[in-house]
Amino acid sequence: MKRYTSIIILLLFAMLAALAAGSLAYGQNLRENEHYKKAIELQKKAEAANARGDYDKAYEYSEEAKKQTQMAADLFAELVLKFRANSLLQQAGNRLNSLKTLGVNDDDQPALDQAADDYGVARSSFNDREYDQSIEYSNRVLAALMDMEAKTYETAATQPEPAAEPAGEKPLPKYYRVRLIPDRRDCFWRIAEYDFIYGDPFKWRLLYDANKEKLTDPGNPDLIHPGQLFEIPEIKGEAREGEWEPEM
């Protein structure tokens, strides 16, 4: 049991480091998108010109607003794709490293080597801004690792359990209280992304499903409030207890 727990903790800490370095860099905010801001400003000018009867100017401003909006949308789409590519790349890298550290069966070594090669392609594609390709290769890595991880954990689970839990190891939290963070608003996506939760923002729906009845509008996962206490369901049998407390 101790080894099993150690593996999970190792994986989670690895994810934390990677996500902290990667995903936070892509906290895109549409309101900070220069093209978006320009488009809004131009639209205001267009409406003012239209109101005073300067229709040619109004047309010009709104035409420019359309161009700026398109540029904002292109940039936004690229950032979203980059964010996803980076998130997957980090996950793939962390899990690959963890598995390398833990070691795999000899039979799986070629598959692990192939995953490492694919990871290299994913990383270079990301650097070349070929985000679609990067996502494709990161997914290949994650799919390949899934089988190997299952075998590794299975092996770990069949190992004789140690007599007692070592003192000083902090269990994962069972509850998370929504915080008021001005720069990085808490939402299910971001909560799921925390290493002590799942380290994977794509698992946000697990959190939402388990806590939707606590929401003001259960049908709207976007509407959560600071102070709300959410339960964190176990996903791999990991031990969880207590409420998470931020380190001071």
Add this chain to the structure above:
Amino acid sequence: MKKFLIFGLLLIGLIFVVSCATAPKKEPVPAKGEVVPPPESEYGQAKELRSRIEKWGLDRYAAEEFGAAEGRFNEGESAYNKDNAKAKTAFKDAIKGYQAVIDKGFPAYLDEKIAGVESLKKSAEEIKAPVALKNDYNGAKAVYEDALNNKKKEKYEEASDLLDRAHTQFQSVYDVTLAKKYRAEKNIDEANEGINELESAAEQEQIE
């Protein structure tokens, strides 16, 4: 006695001379059997006024006066070359009548045109043509004001032509302004849609 007789005759002669010298002038009455020339000038003038009225359709603004003038004109034509003296008098009456029709009908006719131009001008102003199409609007307005001045000076034909021009110009100003307005508003709506779509996409991605 002889002196009195001479004096009396002289007095009678003087009275005769004085009375003949101060008698009112009368149209020369043609002597019986004398041929009176046809009143060509009066006839021509009456026809000219008549055709002017027809051209502008002024008879509908003074139907009664026009009817009377027409009656006299027809009488003149009937008497022409038969009883030219009568024809002349009839044509003179017709001329007076036609002129009255013109004096009453033309201002009324122009007022109708002015109302049409005024209405169009107002419509153009309501869609802000003075801003959207400043030069064209000012051009139309100048022509319109010129027409009004001509009407004041009783230059009716000139005023009418200018009002037609002003009407055409204001119509064009209105049409072009409206097209510009629609084009601008459509584009603004499209731009707003684009922005809304982008905002929705950002919300869905939960990374706004």
